[in-house]
Amino acid sequence: MKAAPFEYLRATSLDEAIEALGTPDARALAGGQSLVPLLNLRQARPSLVVDINRLDELSFLRKENGRLEIGALTRHRAVETSAVVRSEIPLLAEALGHVGHVAIRNRGTIGGSLAHADPAAELPAVMVALDADFTVRSASGERTVAARDFFLGPHRTALGRGELLTRISVPSHRGGWAVEELSRRSRDLALVAVFATVTMTGEVCESARIAVAGAGPTPIRATAAEASLTGGPMTGDAIALAAELAAAATDPPGDLHAPADYRREMAAVLTRRALARAKEGA
Amino acid sequence: MITVTLTVNGRTYRADCEPRRTLADFLRHDLGFTGVHVGCEHGVCGSCTITLDGASARACCLLAVQVDGSEIVTVEGLASDGELHPLQESFRKHHGLQCGFCTPGMLATATELLKENPDPTDAEIRQAISGNLCRCTGYQFIVDAVRDAAR
Ligand SMILES: Cc1cc2nc3c(=O)[nH]c(=O)nc-3n(C[C@H](O)[C@H](O)[C@H](O)COP(=O)(O)OP(=O)(O)OC[C@H]3O[C@@H](n4cnc5c(N)ncnc54)[C@H](O)[C@@H]3O)c2cc1C
Numbered sequence: 001m002k003a004a005p006f007e008y009l010r011a012t013s014l015d016e017a018i019e020a021l022g023t024p025d026a027r028a029l030a031g032g033q034s035l036v037p038l039l040n041l042r043q044a045r046p047s048l049v050v051d052i053n054r055l056d057e058l059s060f061l062r063k064e065n066g067r068l069e070i071g072a073l074t075r076h077r078a079v080e081t082s083a084v085v086r087s088e089i090p091l092l093a094e095a096l097g098h099v100g101h102v103a104i105r106n107r108g109t110i111g112g113s114l115a116h117a118d119p120a121a122e123l124p125a126v127m128v129a130l131d132a133d134f135t136v137r138s139a140s141g142e143r144t145v146a147a148r149d150f151f152l153g154p155h156r157t158a159l160g161r162g163e164l165l166t167r168i169s170v171p172s173h174r175g176g177w178a179v180e181e182l183s184r185r186s187r188d189l190a191l192v193a194v195f196a197t198v199t200m201t202g203e204v205c206e207s208a209r210i211a212v213a214g215a216g217p218t219p220i221r222a223t224a225a226e227a228s229l230t231g232g233p234m235t236g237d238a239i240a241l242a243a244e245l246a247a248a249a250t251d252p253p254g255d256l257h258a259p260a261d262y263r264r265e266m267a268a269v270l271t272r273r274a275l276a277r278a279k280e281g282a
Numbered sequence: 283m284i285t286v287t288l289t290v291n292g293r294t295y296r297a298d299c300e301p302r303r304t305l306a307d308f309l310r311h312d313l314g315f316t317g318v319h320v321g322c323e324h325g326v327c328g329s330c331t332i333t334l335d336g337a338s339a340r341a342c343c344l345l346a347v348q349v350d351g352s353e354i355v356t357v358e359g360l361a362s363d364g365e366l367h368p369l370q371e372s373f374r375k376h377h378g379l380q381c382g383f384c385t386p387g388m389l390a391t392a393t394e395l396l397k398e399n400p401d402p403t404d405a406e407i408r409q410a411i412s413g414n415l416c417r418c419t420g421y422q423f424i425v426d427a428v429r430d431a432a433r
């Protein structure tokens with residue numbers, strides 16, 4: 001199919017983009033890796049497409065006060081292959097390797113993936129696991145939204161009309177970590193994926209973070225599972241219990257690709273594997 | 283209508299198009315690069331993969347207006363001075379062509395793979411081309427062709 005007609009504006013400044021995004025049914029265009037397919041299939045019919053690709057000020061990656069600051073327009077591949085990301089937040093680099101194939105990652109952007117808010121996408125869950133903060137800009141100024149408050153439902157976020165996601169701030173993480181993903185085809189969206197980080201003192205778990213993608217309307221942070229691990233030894237039994245608690249926190253969809261029960265069961269299996277691997281690396 | 287300027291296979295082209303025109307349709311229908319094959323139109327099949335400013339990209343998942351000013355290489359630009367590109371030669375030798383529909387996208391993907399990883403393992407080759415669907419299921423020959431071209 002072909003896209004329905006729309007007006008097009010190539011924004012030359014952030015202010016211009018934000019003003020244009022105030023138009024009813026306007027949509028930002030970043031990498032286009034989700035929006036253009038939606039246009040082609042006429043699942044999206046915006047009145048105006050605001051192309052933000054020329055806004056170079058939205059494309060950056062730098063270390064600042066123990067955090068990684070990422071411009072919304074930074075391409076997946078640039079983040080994935082960055083030496084700073086590999087050393088400061090290897091979980092993020094590894095997770096990005098699962099985001100589509102290289103041709104998709106060459107064009108897709110960090111901000112686009114987060115704003116698109118696909119419940120089966122890797123980045124939203126990773127950001128929830130890592131306690132990232134998002135900067136959102138509108139004509140009335142800037143506000144910060146925590147990743148866990150940003151995702152409201154499938155393809156629904158805290159972004160309002162006339163708001164642009166501009167910056168993603170992620171705390172460094174050098175403890176143990178793991179990505180476990182089940183998908184129908186290598187590098188496709190997840191049927192279920194689990195992102196875990198663990199820090200340990202000796203045999204005792206100091207902190208654990210677990211987020212699950214593909215198992216609910218938004219990424220799911222498995223807080224009960226995290227609490228069950230914190231402060232105790234990370235034995236096989238402790239990990240098995242945490243995996244059951246994580247699965248219990250999910251609310252998976254059932255569709256022709258996988259029934260809900262199967263996804264929930266896989267959430268437990270993948271959490272168990274992820275925690276075991278994250279513990280090894282901690 | 284918006285005027286779009288692109289450098290394709292070393293030559294500069296200017297043409298008008300609607301904002302909704304995908305890069306794939308612009309290259310294929312407006313500029314005549316029929317090696318850009320349009321399959322699924324939502325990024326899954328990989329047959330429209332081209333090289334855009336030095337990196338692989340799905341031409342169906344981009345608007346032509348979005349990449350105004352870019353440099354593109356299509357399958358038509360791989361051969362030079364009447365000599366096939368080593369990958370093209372290898373695809374021919376190993377029967378990696380089959381019906382030929384996925385071939386331009388496979389070549390763009392394999393070109394990028396070998397640029398970044400001149401000596402890939404079979405697993406790495408399979409991983410790289412797993413984003414390009416071959417409906418003849420000729421993957422083994424394609425893997426053979428890429429491995430041989432890497433030598
Ligand atoms: C074949 C294929 C496979 C894929 N596989 C995966 C996968 O396995 N995992 C995965 O996570 N993703 C996958 N994707 C999606 C890919 O990651 C996209 O890059 C991403 O979802 C969208 O990023 P984009 O920059 O291309 O955004 P666009 O497509 O340009 O935009 C997406 C949405 O976000 C909005 N938007 C973009 N930027 C901003 C901003 N700064 N502020 C506010 N709103 C904004 C747009 O208006 C639009 O609604 C796949 C895509 C394809 C085509």
